Amino acid sequence: MTIRSYAEAAPLTARRTPLNRQQIIGFWAAWAGWMLDGMDSVIYALVLGPAMTELLPRSGMDASPANIGYVGSVMFALFLVGWGLSFIWGPVADRFGRTKALAATVLIYAVFTGAAAFSQNIWQLALFRFLAGVGVGGEWAMAGTYVAEAWPEDRRKMGAGYLQTGYYFGFFVAAGLNYTIGASLGWRSMFLCGLVPVVVSILTLLGVKEPDRWEHKHEEEVAAHKRHKSPLVAIFKAPYRRRTIVMSTLLTVAIVGLWAGAVYEPTAIVFLAKARGMDAPTAAKLASWGTALLSVGTIIGCVVLPWLAERYGRRATLALYFVGMLVTIVVAFGWAFYLPSDLALPVFLGVLFFLGVAGGNFTMFSLWLPEQFGTDVRATAFAFCTSVGRFIGAGVNFALAAAVKSMGTLGTPVALTAVAFAIGLLIIPFATETRGQSLPE
Structure with missing residues (x-):
């Protein structure tokens, strides 16, 4: 590493540049949107059972456990397809601004x-879940791009970590809502809570300015009368082509793991709780506690990751987190899930915390993706790379649904998704290391 690189890496422990009012307001707007995004994503997982139990008979289907699991997985897949289509927000943000697209x-x-x-x-x-997915999927790319460009160079790495905690605080909020509102008023009330982000959207438009970096680039293009080229085309040309392909692949691995391990966690806890003789309301509340435990672990993983990434590099740190995901998914769903009923639940919950810590790997992409692309295509690259994996994740969910139905069990099919992280470990060496480098213009 050069002297310049060490100087740029050092500010994580040295005195940092103070944030101005706009940077603070913008961060909290992005964080709140990402937190509510996480809440929205988990709401469905928490209310899957009661929602399917009510709606399947109205749709001419029996509300059997097999049908609930199968249709629920198909619903997850459709939601992921909506997430995948969210790549449309990238070109919008690169052309018209980060805050407008975020709102x-x-x-x-x-x-x-x-x-x-x-x-x-x-x-x-x-x-409705498909259409909500189009919005949910775009928020991460817009929020991550905004914070990377708006915060000072010596703060933006930790800013990525702090931003990512919002998504998992959303898990915690969803668990709290399910424990209180959902348990007493039912699954429909949980979805109504999802209307709250409308306020965040309005405040974002009214109170947050565009990052100076994007404003300057936009003004230069307008002054030079540059014809707007398609950023989707640009990210598949030199020097971005390899970066786009590698980062899309790594994100696919991470997304497959998230939607297998984290999303099926509430259903697994409910199953294990009922096996111990607990009634449905008690099992639902325990699932909420499990989701909260997972969230605490992930928040810790998010905050620690930027420090590890600056000390050991982006590739080594992501590899460490991928190993953690591989091991904990196998242990939780392949081993703990099948222990005797008196042991299965406490052991599963214990492993869940460490699965959460490893789940903080998503912070790496909030930090690493913006470092690999210029301002004129950054939002498009972020949105595209985070969207591709969702299409593949949707396919995995269809396959997972079929596997659950044919095997008659949840644990083994989910445990097998850990193979994705083994593949990811083979891909990481091809990624571009950016430790110590400034955000490109």
């Missing part, structure tokens, strides 16, 4: 999450 993504996922409360059959619920 639009929040507004869309809030409106359609709220609309899900009025579903009368599984087809309506599937449509």
Whole structure:
């Protein structure tokens, strides 16, 4: 590493540049949107059982455990397809601004999450979840791009870690809502809580300015009368092509792990709780506690990751987190899930915390992706790389649903998804190491 690189890496422990009012307001707007995004994503996992139990008979299907698991997995897959289509937000943000696109993504996922409360059959619920996914998927790319560009160079790495904690605080909020509102008022009330982000969307438009970095680039293009080229085309040309392909692959690995390990966690806890003789309300509350435990572990993983990434490099740190995901998914779903009923639940919950810590690997992409692309294509690259994996993740969910149905069990099919992280470990060496480098213009 050069003297310049060490100087740029040092500020994580040295005196840091103070944040101005706009940077603080903008961060909290992005964080709140990402937190509510996480809340929205987990709401469905928490209310899957009661929602399917009510809507399947109205749709001409038996509400058997097998049908609930199968249709629930298909719903997850459709939601992921919506996430995948969120790559459309990248070119919007690169052309018209980060905050405008950020506000639009929040507004869309809030409106359609709220609309899900009025579903009368599984087809309506599937449509609303698909449309909410389009908004949910775009928020991460918009928020991550905004913080990377708006915060000072010596703070933006930790800013990525702090931003990512918002998503998992959303898990905690969703668990709290399920423990209180959901347990007493039912699954429809949980979806209505998803309307809250509308306020965040309005405040984002009114109170947050565009990052100076994007403003300057935009003004230069306008002054030079540059014709806007497609950023989607640009990220597949030199020097970005390899970076786009490698980062999309690594994100696919991370997304497959998230939607297998974290999303199926509440269902697994409910199953294990009922096996110990607990009634449905008690099992639902325990699932909420499990989700909160997972969230605490992930928040810790998010905060620690930027420090590890600056000390040991992006590639080594991501490899460490991928190993953690591989091991904990196998141990939780392949081993603990099948222990005797008196041991399975406490052991599963214990492993869940460490699965959460390893789940903080998503912070790496909030930190690493912006470092690999210029301002004119950064949002597009971020949105595209985070979207590709969602299409593949949707396919994995269809396959997972079929595996659960054919095997008659949840644990083994989910445990097998750990293979994705083994593949990811083979891909990491091909990624571009950016430790100590400034955000490119």
